Amino acid sequence: MTMEDNLTARIRHFVEDNFLFREDADELANDESLLDAGLIDSTGILELVSWIEAEFGVRMADAEIVPENLDTIAAIAAYLGRKRPASLVA
Structure with missing residues (x-):
């Protein structure tokens, strides 16, 4: 599993555990x-x-709390990839 895959899996796990209250969790596309x-x-x-x-361990500025950074699992992963050095994402 690549660091990017690990990051995406961690985000997906959080979203599924906290927001996804339906049976078709596997059908939620990134x-x-x-x-x-x-x-x-x-x-x-x-x-x-x-x-x-x-x-x-990142601080999100108010200007960063926008759909472009938070609306999809992929967008969240991309945002975190820009915010953190690759060695810290794993």
Whole structure:
């Protein structure tokens, strides 16, 4: 498993455990909108940001809390890839 795959798996695990209350968890694509799917609302975004900051040791500026960074599992992984050195993502 690559570091990118590991990062994506960690994000997916968090999303599934905290927001996905349906049986078809395997059908959630990494590029599916969490907002459009109704999985995350404004309160969920705050929970997601708190988890990202605690889990990965990054500080998200208010300007970074936007759908481009948080709307899909893939977008979250890409955001974290930009924020953290590769050696720390594993």
